[in-house]
Amino acid sequence: MRFLFVSDSFRGSLSSAETAEYLARAAREVFGEDVISEGIPVADGGEGTLDAVWHAAGGNFIEMTVTGAAGYPVTARYLGLDRKRAVIEMAEASGLARLPREFRNPLYTSSTGTGELIKDALKRGFSDITVALGGSATNDGGMGALTALGVVFRDMQGRKLAGRGTDLAQVRDIDVSGQDPRLRDVRIRVMTDVRNPLTGPGGATMVFGAQKGGTPEMLEELENGMCNYRERIIAATGRDPDDLPGAGAAGGLGAALGVLAGGRLVSGIDTVLDLIDFEERLAGADLVITGEGCTDRQSCCGKVMQAVGERARKSGVPAVGLSGSLGAGGLEIMDHGIASVMTAVAAPMTLETALARAPELYYSAALRMFRFLRTGMAMGRKI
Structure with missing residues (x-):
């Protein structure tokens, strides 16, 4: 099992590199040490x-x-x-x-x-x-x-x-x-x-x-x-x-x-993905996980999740999203190669609380996501 982690930063809380670290740790906890993962820090042309x-x-x-x-x-x-x-x-x-x-x-x-x-x-x-x-x-x-x-x-x-x-x-x-x-x-x-x-x-x-x-x-x-x-x-x-x-x-x-x-x-x-030879890194991946602080309608307008999802789809690699929250029009991202989106915020809370607890909430959500994936894999073997 080879995962590719390509998330944007979560502004004010998690860097792109930190999301990859939490995903890698959660993947090992759920799938064991044999899992192979690569984290690619990315940005969309702004800070970072x-x-x-x-x-x-x-x-x-x-x-x-x-x-x-x-x-x-x-x-x-x-x-x-x-x-x-x-x-x-x-x-x-x-x-x-x-x-x-x-x-x-x-x-x-x-x-x-x-x-x-x-x-x-x-x-x-x-x-x-x-x-x-x-x-x-x-x-x-x-x-x-x-x-x-x-x-x-x-x-x-x-x-x-x-x-x-x-x-x-x-x-x-x-x-x-x-x-x-x-x-x-x-x-x-x-x-x-x-x-x-x-x-x-x-x-x-x-x-x-x-x-x-x-x-x-x-x-x-x-x-x-x-x-x-x-x-x-x-x-x-x-x-x-x-x-x-x-x-x-x-x-x-x-x-x-x-x-x-x-x-x-x-x-x-798109320029960042070209600079880092993203298509080559996609080769051999079983799943791409991307995300951002809030997935909303703007996510489909030249942002990280859209570009990653479209390139993954073109390469025949499934992609899912793990974001901080889901805003208006966020589900439109599924028209761009993202199969589904899970959010880190799991209960009502203020933005300040969510930002302060971002590492804990993100890691917990990563564990839930990988357990869902493991369950789906087990079901697939029975079909």
Whole structure:
């Protein structure tokens, strides 16, 4: 019996690697020491992507000091998979989790540090650069990152703008003539798990701005600025970023890299699965177990469970889910290769209690799931 464990992290409680450890322990308890299992930490392009790819595919971390989201220096890493391929995680340099609560103000945060990571990868000669968006503290339209790469944004008086959220409304000219020429010779993939446009009710500001510290007044100012920024991008390139699904990811960095820097926006989880050669790992597996904190309708929109389930089905390997909870539309995941879903929460409790007891609840649910599987196997032998 060979199991493959491929779960997303349970935000605020369990990492992807921890879910694999609990599943392996539960499988041994139910099936004995002869069971073979492999855990593959994964992420969908947001926080944790760097470590997930490193755990699965190896490589070397490159560490450097960059400009943090609030303007002060921070130490950030990116991953060199081999001589050609590098993986950069925006959250390392410009992430919300790295920013103390008192500095969370999307009017003044900037993605400059992420651009500095990309510039360093270019300098080192990487020709295939993947940038994982998600977990950002910024709403600057990616201006900070592009400024670090040589793009110049000017206001009505011709003055250079720093590239913060408050600068969006001031942009009158975008000069890409000084953009790092090495960008033309590299492949840039931009990983995102969202398809939000840059502006509008479903755009970067109105959907994600509040969680980055934006008040209603700030969001109105930022949205007006983002609409101006969109018009300036159209004037500079002839392309409307709102036509690009995912342009609103990471406070608009998706638009900056996808329209102005020549990057290609791709599914986060599909790219991760490609980087770790997931199909090869599926070979010989009897069952795949995946999961996430809450399985709901959004799980079918480019998330871990959907991608894992569809690839497992294509390879003829059954897949089941073990998630923290089940939300509205969660059972739709069964249309994507997931045979069934079990939840860790087994009784009414507050979210705070569930998070605090996550290891205990998850392990107990894993034991129940494997006992069900063992029972089904015993029934199958009698048919």
